[in-house]
Amino acid sequence: MDYPIERIRNFCIIAHIDHGKSTLADRLLDLTGAVSKRESREQILDAMDLERERGITIKAHNVRLNYRAKDGQDYxxxxIDTPGHVDFTYEVSRSLxxxxxxxxVVDASQGVEAQTIANAYLALENDVHMIPVINKIDLPGADIPRAKEQIEDAVGLDAEEAILxxxxxxxxxxxxxxxxVTRVPPPSGDRSAPLRALLFDSWFDVYLGAVxxxxxxxxxxxxGKSIRLLSTGKDHPVLSVGAFTPKRVDLPSLSAGEVGFVVTGIKSVRETPIGDTLADAxxxxxxxxxxxQETKPMVFCGLFPTDSDQYEDLKEALDKLRMNDASFTFEMESSLALGFGFRCGFLGLLHMEIVQERLEREFSLSLISTAPTVVYQVRLTSGEEVTVVNPADLPPxxxxxxxxxxxxxxxLYMPTEYLGPVMTLxxxxxxxxxELRYLDSRRVQVQYELPLNEVVLDFYDRLKSLSKGYASFDYEWLDTRPAELEKVDVLVSGERVDALSFIVHKDRAYSRGRLLVEKLKEVIPRQMFEVAIxxxxxxxxxxxxxxxxxxKNVLAKCYGGDITRKRKLLEKQKEGKKRMKQIGRVEVPQEAFMAVLRVSEGSREK
Known part of the structure; x- marks a missing residue:
């Protein structure tokens, strides 16, 4: 049925990870009759196996619900279900x-956490009316008065109106x-005016192209109409429009105030950037x-097949994956140690982990990944500026x-007892x-300006272990700053292993280099000749x-006798080892590349 614009409500759910966002969406679908009991399951809107296993939302989803309110009107x-992780902040801002x-949504036992506040600020920037909802009130550890107090102090909302x-x-x-229905304002818009619409998500469908x-x-x-994407300036015919209920339903039209999908026959999601504006052709x-804004990768790493025969399969898999994820980039790269592979760019560490896991699962690939790095801007003595994403490419x-x-x-948000260890980290x-601010007697917020390359390795794991899982972390991009950095190369038997190179602050170069060669000594197997790392x-x-x-014990056959005979055998063995060392090559195992990730962990254990 057609709804007048004053009886339409567009809303999303924002929360920290694991505060019950997807579960609340499930209950809303159940109560409005969008899904039957037979079709109902947990995390209905999370389609990917990875989303369901990890309990996180990776892709935004939209569902249209029909609800008869207590005033007797149909609404x-x-x-719009949004991703929760910091890597996908831009997508969240466009959905808002x-x-x-x-x-x-705030967990009654956990209280306000990092992404609760980050997403609340995004909502305020977009002039979105927020309704505080306190979830998990049935848990024995639920502390509703404290959750209300934190909502008022940290977010600035009136918690008296919070729904339990x-x-x-x-x-x-x-x-x-x-x-x-009562507190969210209806959309404003003119259905007879020229078309103006916001593109807030896209994906690739094998049969339809970019949706x-x-x-x-x-x-x-x-x-039958033609529409224009303003960022590309190209016109495209509209083949079909519709909405998800959550099943896909075709509609005769989408008008002002409504949310839905459009199919135009575009072949790639790279031509449909999130945040773009649609207008009449x-x-x-x-x-x-x-x-x-264009989404830019923040973290880079090299992906190489363990079997060189899988190179073409990896290339094909990356092409297919990029059809669905325009924020992911890759370009060909070759390494003396690892052969042919790709240098890939990601929005953050979770994004990197998800892409690698999808490649291994969905395309049956076995991959080696190099240590993650960030983008450095290098000003040369000639005045030229270059961008470096691979440590091996850093100029002399x-x-x-x-x-x-x-x-x-x-x-960072944490209970007060973990403040000391987290500040030390x-x-x-x-x-x-x-900034350092106490939210109440038990929770504290602290803000730090941090170099991104110090965060991409193991910062999050260390933070969770130091705080026993209670600290939460959120970040936003600041700027680039000059730093005294150096590239550390690793040589195995005199050969430079480019995939093990890393860029580090000069004060840490010696200790990191020292620790890395010690770890490599443990993981590189012994050879018939001496190997220098x-x-x-x-x-x-x-x-x-x-x-x-x-x-080999070449003296085993000598039962006594002249010492010169023993010396002759040992000299002969020595010459053989020398020749072997000149022509021998050391195979660097996969564990060696993981050693780079564990170096900073070892530096604090010592």
């Missing part, structure tokens, strides 16, 4: 831009739906929706004037403290370990 509710309201629910038990879900999710602000989209007067020291590294602003990682900065060797040769 159309558009729920498509809504008028947001449910801010248990999404798992289905308590208070009707109150949530009523609050959406785009849009929120229409003005005008309407119907099959040929309309050059329309103002693009503010906030659009004599050509470098200044290296600029990316900085982030990290916000941040200071070890060259952090600069910006060295760490070097330029031509200067800063650390060395030697793996002793396996040797």
């Amino acid at each position: 159309l509710l558009n729920l 831009a498509a809504c008028e309201g947001a449910l801010l 629910i248990s999404a798992k038990e289905g308590i208070g879900i009707t109150d949530v739906l009523e609050a959406i 785009i999710l849009v929120r229409v602000f003005d005008g309407e989209i119907r099959p 040929g309309n050059t007067q329309i103002t693009p929706y503010p906030g659009f 020291v004599t050509q470098i004037d200044t290296i600029f590294e990316p900085f982030i602003l990290g916000s 941040c200071q070890e990682r060259r952090g600069i403290q910006r 060295q760490a070097a900065i330029g031509s200067r060797i800063i650390a060395r370990e030697t793996i002793g040769a396996m040797r």
Whole structure:
């Protein structure tokens, strides 16, 4: 049925990881009759196996709900389910831009955490009306007064109006739906005006091509019309439009205030950037929706097949994966140690982990990944500026004037008893403290400016172990700053292993190099000849370990006799080892590349 614009409500759910966002979405679908009991399951909107296993939302989803409110009127509710992790902040901001309201879900036992506040600030920037919802009130550890106090102090919302629910038990879900109808403002827009719509998500369908999710602000989209994507300037015919209920349903049109999908026959999601504005074909007067930006990779690593015969399979798999994920980039790379592979760019560490796991699972590949690195800007003595994403590509020291590294602003939330260890960790990682604030007597917020390359290795794991899992972390991009950085190379038997090179602050270069060669000594197997493992900065060797040769006891057959005979046999063995060392090659095992990731962990154990 057609709904007047004043009876449409567009809203999303924002929360920290594991505060019950997907469970609440399930209950809303159950209560509005969007799914039958037979079709119902946990995490209905999470389609990927990875999402269901890890209990996280990776891709945004939209579902249209029909709800008859207590006032007797029928309302159309558009729920936009957003990703929760910091890596996908831009997608969350675009989803919020498509809504008028947001449910801010807070776990009654955990309280306000890092991404609760980060997403709340995003909602405020987009002028979205927030409704606080306190979840998991049925748990024995639930502390509702403390959760309300934190919502008021940290977020600045009136917690007296907070709705108390248990999404798992289905308590208070009707109150949530009523609050959406009464407290979320209806969309504004003119259905007779020229088309203006926001593209907030897209994915690739094998049969349909790129499917785009849009929120229409003005005008309407119907099959047979032509639309223009303002960022590309290209016109495309509309083949079909519709919505998800959560099943895909084709509709005659999408008009102002509505949310749904559009199929235009575009072949790649790279041509449908998230945050773009749609207009009528040929309309050059329309103002693009503010906030659009190209997604840029923040973290890079090399992916190489363990079997060189799988190179073409890996290339094909990456091409297919990029059809669905425009924020992921890759380019060909070759390594003396690992052969042919690809240098891949990701939004963050979780994004990197998910892409690698999908490649191994969905395409049956066995991969080696190099240590993650960040993007460095290098100003040369000639005045030229170059971008370096692979440590092996860093120009020689004599050509470098200044290296600029990316900085982030990290916000950490934790119980007060873990403040000391967490501050020590941040200071070890060259952090600069910006703010320290007590949310209440038991929880504290601290902000640090941190170099991104100190965060990408094992910062999150260390944070969780130091705080016994209670600390939460969120970050935002700050800027690039000059730093005294050096590239440390690793030589095995005099050969430089390019995939083991890393860039580090000069104060840490010696200790990191020393630890790495010690770890490599443990993982590289012994050979029939002596193997030297060295760490070097330029031509200067800063650390060395030697793996002793396996040797045969050539004196076993000598039962006494002249010492010169024994010497002759030992000299002969020595000459053989020398010849072997000249022609022998050392196979570097996969564990050696993982050793780079464990180096910083070892430095704190010592």
